[in-house]
Amino acid sequence: MNKLQLNGREIEVQDSDLSMTLLRFLRERHFLYGVKNGCEQGLCGSCTIVVDGKAMRSCKFPVQKAVGKSLITIEGMEYPDGRVHPIQQAFMDAGAIQCGFCTPGMVLAAYVLLLENPQPTREQIRKALRGNLCRCTGYQHIIDAVELAAKIMHDQGLPVQAGCLQGQSA
Numbered sequence: 001m002n003k004l005q006l007n008g009r010e011i012e013v014q015d016s017d018l019s020m021t022l023l024r025f026l027r028e029r030h031f032l033y034g035v036k037n038g039c040e041q042g043l044c045g046s047c048t049i050v051v052d053g054k055a056m057r058s059c060k061f062p063v064q065k066a067v068g069k070s071l072i073t074i075e076g077m078e079y080p081d082g083r084v085h086p087i088q089q090a091f092m093d094a095g096a097i098q099c100g101f102c103t104p105g106m107v108l109a110a111y112v113l114l115l116e117n118p119q120p121t122r123e124q125i126r127k128a129l130r131g132n133l134c135r136c137t138g139y140q141h142i143i144d145a146v147e148l149a150a151k152i153m154h155d156q157g158l159p160v161q162a163g164c165l166q167g168q169s170a
């Protein structure tokens with residue numbers, strides 16, 4: 001049986017789903033609509049999810065390749081008690097969300113950056129998010145949000161780890 005970890009839980013994957021893209025698998029089989037379909041061509045970043053700690057475009061990632069791996073979508077960022085992750089909170093506080101379509105991908109790309117580099121410069125943030133397009137914000141508030149999230153987690157000693165993984169070793 002094919003298995004993978006999805007937002008901290010082990011799930012089984014049917015053989016018939018192995019040829020789907022993760023974008024379609026997550027939306028159509030698991031109803032995770034935070035995984036956005038912007039272009040389905042690997043161009044916009046709105047379908048970004050985290051695969052084994054790396055930001056990946058789910059529209060270009062076959063389910064087959066995800067077997068045995070750990071996936072996090074925006075739905076996995078919040079804590080089991082319903083509190084949002086500090087990165088999500090910072091996006092709201094910094095006014096970095098307008099229509100919200102790009103936000104899940106932006107938050108997850110920021111998450112991967114902060115996992116690797118908890119105190120990035122604005123330039124490093126810009127670079128990490130450059131593959132994620134936003135038609136609304138002009139990007140400045142998004143950079144502000146990631147900077148704010150880094151500061152809050154640092155100042156309050158909060159772990160970067162996604163809410164669904166809190167209490168787990170991975």
Ligand code: FES
Pocket residue numbers: 036037038039040041042043044045046047048057058059060
């Ligand atoms: S939907 Fe995947 S990159 Fe645009």
Ligand code: FES
Pocket residue numbers: 096097098099100101102103133134135136137
């Ligand atoms: S907030 Fe609308 S696309 Fe970014």
